[in-house]
C-alpha cells in the first residue's frame with residue numbers, strides 16, 4: 193500500500209495533452225483559451241463621445257464664447273458631421289463619433305438649451321472633456337487576452353468586442369464513467385428492497401461538468417467477461433476511464449483483474465487513506481488513463497477532489513484551486529495507520545483565520561454529510577490525536593463561504 197503523497201506523485205507524473213479545438217463563442221464559456229486574442233482595430237475604434245450634450249471647438253471657449261448655434265444633431269452610429277465656425281455646435285449623443293472640427297463635449301446638465309442656441313452655464317470647461325480618444329485603451333493588433341485564461345464573462349465580452357466569433361480553446365478529454373455493481377439500478381427505475389439507485393456516475397459527471405467537461409456514463413454488472421469487454425471497448429474510444437466500485441476484496445470485485453487482462457498497466461492499487469483505500473490507478477500503452485475508484489460515494493467524492501480533478505487541472509491548462517490550510521476546530525482521535533480525510537465545515541473565526549470543524553457522519557457510506565460540509569481536511573498518517581488549533585491542509589469541494 194502506498195502513501196497519499198506517493199499516489200499523488202505517480203498520478204501527477206502522467207502527462208497528457210488533449211490538444212486544442214475551435215469553439216463558437218457561445219459555447220466557449222468556462223473553457224481555457226488556447227490563443228492570444230488580439231484587437232482587430234483600435235479601442236476605442238474612433239474618438240468617442242461619452243456624454244449627451246454639445247460638441248464644440250475648445251478655441252471658442254478660450255475666446256470667451258458662451259453661446260453656441262446648434263446647427264445639427266448627431267446620434268450614435270451616424271457618420272461625423274462638422275462645424276465650420278467657432279460659435280457653432282452640434283448636439284451630440286453618447287457613443288457618437290466626435291464631429292469634425294470639434295474636440296470638446298459639454299454636457300446637457302451644464303447648458304441651457306433653446307430652439308437654436310446652447311448657452312453655457314458657470315461650469316468650467318476643460319479641453320477634450322467627455323471624449324474617449326481613439327486607440328487610448330488598445331491599438332489595433334494589441335493582445336487583449338492572453339492564452340491560458342479561463343473564458344469568463346469578461347473574456348466573452350472582449351472576444352465579442354474584437355469580433356472573435358470562434359475561439360481556440362484547450363480540448364477537453366473524452367471521458368467515460370463506468371459504474372459497477374449488481375445492487376445498483378438506474379435512477380429512473382424503482383429499486384427493490386435489496387437494491388439501491390446508482391448515484392456515483394451522476395456525482396462524477398456533475399463534478400466534471402463544473403469543469404466544462406462532458407462525460408458519458410455506462411453501468412455494468414459484476415461479471416468478469418462483461419467488465420473485460422466493456423473496458424476493452426472503452427480503451428479504444430476514450431482518453432480517460434473512471435470506474436466506480438468492484439476494486440475491493442469481494443468475490444465479485446472483478447475490476448482489477450479485468451484491467452490486467454485488458455493490458456492496463458497498474459501503477460498502484462490501495463492507498464494509505466480513509467476513505468478511498470482500495471483506489472486503483474493505471475495507464476494503457478495506447479494512452480488511456482484509468483482511475484478505478486472505490487464504490488462508496490464518499491470515497492468517490494474524495495478521490496475525485498484529491499486526485500482526479502487536480503490531475504485534470506494540470507493537464508487541461510486550468511489553474512488548480514489554491515493550496516489552503518485551516519485550524520482544526522476540535523480534537524480528533526483516529527487510530528488506523530491511514531491518512532484521514534475528515535469532512536469539515538470551514539468557517540472564519542474573529543481573527544480572520546480559517547477553522548475547520550469536522551462532521552464525521554457515519555463513515556464513507558454516509559453521503560448526506562457532504563451536503564453540510566465544504567471541504568476535506570487531510571490529517572497526516574501517524575498520529576492518534578489531532579489537536580484542536582493545529583493547522584492542516586484542506587481540500588475544498590464547494591465555495592467556502594456561501
Ligand code: AMP
Nearest residue numbers: 371373390391392393437438486487488
Ligand atoms: P464496492 O466498491 O463495489 O464494493 O462498493 C462499495 C459500496 O458502495 C457498496 O455499498 C455499494 O453498494 C456502493 N456503491 C457502489 N457503486 C455505487 C454507485 N454507483 N452508486 C451508489 N453507491 C454505490
Ligand code: MG
Nearest residue numbers: 373437438487
Ligand atoms: Mg460493488
